[in-house]
Amino acid sequence: MGASQRSGAVDKRRLILDAAITVFARQGFHHCRVSDVADEAGVAYGLVYHYFDSKEEILNELFLERWQIMLDAIAEIDRLGEVPARDKLYMVASFIIDSYRHQPDLMKVIIVEVTRAANSFGRIHLEKIREAYAGIAEIVESARREGVFKPDISAEFAAMCFYGAIEQLLSGWIFDLLPQTEEQYEGAKGLVVDAICGGLEVSKSGAQPVSG
Amino acid sequence: MGASQRSGAVDKRRLILDAAITVFARQGFHHCRVSDVADEAGVAYGLVYHYFDSKEEILNELFLERWQIMLDAIAEIDRLGEVPARDKLYMVASFIIDSYRHQPDLMKVIIVEVTRAANSFGRIHLEKIREAYAGIAEIVESARREGVFKPDISAEFAAMCFYGAIEQLLSGWIFDLLPQTEEQYEGAKGLVVDAICGGLEVSKSGAQPVSG
Amino acid sequence: MGASQRSGAVDKRRLILDAAITVFARQGFHHCRVSDVADEAGVAYGLVYHYFDSKEEILNELFLERWQIMLDAIAEIDRLGEVPARDKLYMVASFIIDSYRHQPDLMKVIIVEVTRAANSFGRIHLEKIREAYAGIAEIVESARREGVFKPDISAEFAAMCFYGAIEQLLSGWIFDLLPQTEEQYEGAKGLVVDAICGGLEVSKSGAQPVSG
Amino acid sequence: MGASQRSGAVDKRRLILDAAITVFARQGFHHCRVSDVADEAGVAYGLVYHYFDSKEEILNELFLERWQIMLDAIAEIDRLGEVPARDKLYMVASFIIDSYRHQPDLMKVIIVEVTRAANSFGRIHLEKIREAYAGIAEIVESARREGVFKPDISAEFAAMCFYGAIEQLLSGWIFDLLPQTEEQYEGAKGLVVDAICGGLEVSKSGAQPVSG
DNA sequence: TATGAATGAGCGTTCATTCAT
């Protein structure tokens, strides 16, 4: 943040963060050394400690930076007025999937090292993580109030299912359990919303096409 | 295997495995020492290495032991004849949630340290993990063939959503983001199936109550 | 020594000693485990401690057992009356080389792990080792007194050269730096005596053929 | 290599190597800890691993460093033109004995832990060790071709005897089996050459005094 | 005798972090 930003100058801090994404994604946070990150960034590893207090702080920053963007996006989607819940959820799914599409390594790191590793140091981010679920829950809750979503499935519960399904898709891509093509990414957006909102079962009402 | 099994005799190997569950769950695999496991088991440090080749092997065994039981359960459910897909999925959800209910620490370890940590050593278990998804996918595929489930959502995709939703619920319990009561556990079984099969949206056909 | 010697019964103690020779020679004393010795002997490794106080004691016994035989042989050769010094030295060389020929592993262990490792635990055997040199020195000293050997080369010095040359030959065989055939072994006996007694240089007196 | 070389600055890498010589010689390679080396050098434990990959690498470097100097010396002596073989061998003996005189600990380490321990890791240095014998053998071979040395003792064999005799002398000094005075060292040079070249026996031709 | 489970001190190695330059 406070790093030199003179035009033309290389932002070493950013360089290190980006290198960390690559290295954490490739080797895993616990299986890489600070020097691996420094090497990837092409800087002396002492410099890492000039910009960051610890190895964990790098991960923290990577997570917070990206996660906040998502929180903001969800909040913004949440604020949209006359948009149907299904469309809002499509936008959320879309945002998360596009995040992976554009920065697969970063999302891999966030999911593998933070989101699901919350028992160790990720615990400090639990509140932030919960915020995302809460944001999604609000979308669901609105729909419940409007009678569009079933009343017997709590918004919190529904939000967890929805987010869980998406994160599982990302995990599938991350670990090469699902095919990764542009079509898959794009199709997944609608399908996950269809699956969760419309359900897997064939129904009389049918699945309404998403307008997004 | 070759451990003493006379009634009354303590199986130290089992003791160590159980202690490992406790310690791995409490401190995380990477934040505990082998001596922590030995201490928890009340055995000498070296005995751990008498029974296991490495710290990782303990985790591997914990995972494989439990995961195989789940794979067998899914396979068995899959083989059931005239049972509706929704009921089968209920049984799967039920099995997984009960697994957590009865052995929360073990499931925490499996999810946090193996299932979602597949980028590091968990990688060696990817095939086993994939088998679970495949088992669920078969249930979905049958339902699709019978016209009960939508044809435009692939079985693999649906299985990922379904499993992801359940694992997210477990994560919610693990990290205290969702309330943990017997009612919650029990209710979650039906709700997650309702959510995924019937969808969140209110539909004409309505959500059929599960017969399980 | 005190082991059971009932006819037909296998002497486990001897079994362990022989296994130790094989294992120490193959892996080196420091790079093998007691269990390796037990495995080679086909006994439980607890039994090793029934017969020996420690791993080192096995080596000590192997050394002392064989070395004493050599000391006795040298002493006996030394005592021979009217035999020329060169013939006596031939007999010594012969004895040592035959020892290697018949028990290469044992001699390898003795040379590699004891004789030249005298800085660590081998130090306790220094006196025994010195005895061998002293025995050879006596043969040389007699020859000096009789005027057959040069007076300006002390017997101790000469003994060291003689023994060193032989041990080096054994090392050459042990480490495959010299060809190992029956002819080589046999020829070496005479050649090493020729070299040390007669010298490498061509002389008027010539090298007297050994009568042994 | 990259260590600070400004005058007055201490080369920690060299410091560690020298400390290792002292410690390896005193306690033996297998009976000392890396921390003993670090303590002796007065540096932190980790610094040893900053400069060396392992404990063994330190020994390897100590050996290779010194051994190469000896190989070069032998090669140079070998190349000398009109010098008699006996004088060349005197120079070789002289070089080795002086090596011990000036760096007894280093030579002790090399002989005890590498040269004669070639069955374990020393095996990797066998080729280097063999080179020394080959260098000496060339000197002998030249003498044989010129008719100065006996034709029936092969150069390789003679070289082994010669080197073995010298190493045995060093062993004698190392283990305090031979008196260590400047006179002893100096005298040994000529005596070992006399013994091997001229032989122990009194001959008509007599032992020519060495011109070195 | 014979077994091998049990013990625990010991050691090599790693690596996050500090700091002098």
Added chain:
DNA sequence: GATGAATGAACGCTCATTCAT
């Protein structure tokens, strides 16, 4: 800012040895 030498706590693993059976 930038470097990388220096630090040392921590930890996984080994294995000689003991001991209950």
